[in-house]
Amino acid sequence: MSPFICPLCQSAFSQTNNTQICENNHHFDIAKEGYLNLLPVNAKNSKNPGDNKEMMMARRTFLNSGGYLPLAERLTTLVQQLLADKDQATLLDLGCGEGYYTDFLASHLPESTIINALDISKVAVRYAAKRYKAINFCVASAYDVPLENDSLDALIRIYAPSLDSELQRLIKQDGYLITVTPAPRHLFELREKIYEQVNAHLSENEAPAGFTKVEQINLNYPLNISDAQILKDLIQMTPFAWKFNDEKMQALLAEEKWKIECDFNIEIYQKL
Helix, strand or coil: CCEEEECCCCCCEEEEEEEEEHHHHHHHCCCCCCCECCCCCCCCCCCCCCCCCHHHHHHHHHHHHHCCCHHHHHHHHHHHHHHCCCCCCEEEECCCCCCCCHHHHHCCCCCCEEEEEEEEHHHHHHHHHHHHCEEEEEEEECCCCCCCCCCCCEEEEEEECCHHHHHHHHHEEEEEEEEEEECCCCHHHHHHHHHHCCCCCCCCCCCCCEEEEEEEEEEEEEEEEEEEHHHHHHHHHCCCCCHHHHHHHHHHHCCCCEEEEEEEEEEEEEEC
């Protein structure tokens, strides 16, 4: 049975052949890669919302190089500790992209863990679902998540925006929200190539409505890059990629080796 619910009427699905059909007879085909597209046409703000193929491929290549492996490891350790007393925990990776962190979590959590993941980018979810078969993937909006009320023991949110009301609806009483945001020095060496004055990211964030912060963690480490393509991929997956014109890019590439600071806020909140 699918963990997801109908985005049109919020009723449960039953499967017939390769189609999920809700109690009100709304039909959603299961893609050959195994994911569900549960983003209604009227919820799209463009023909293909979310990251495009070029951004997704750049992020996939960079992440596979191990650049953010320390973040994946720390995040996984925290989730293991938080869910240690659960016989069959259910979690959601909100804004999962191509599934790098989702798969890392799935590889280190008990097999009984139910892992769901969604992203608004169809190209990213298609890639993720094709590669990671043990995870329930769907295309959907983080602002209108097709899961039951109070269904999650933990929700992972790495950079993704969301609504406090959706977080409250989805996470069980005493369940956890784990967020990752850029800390003040994140990618500072790249940002100073773009801006005359670099504005620091926040060192911490306020708890969403209905939650209390239980832990604040800073993860900081140097990233040493000697491959120009890895550097290009890192830039391409960042929001300021378009700021690097040809002149700035050539000046950066002329350095040949790069030491870049990674600086993350990891914050754990518990539902009141």
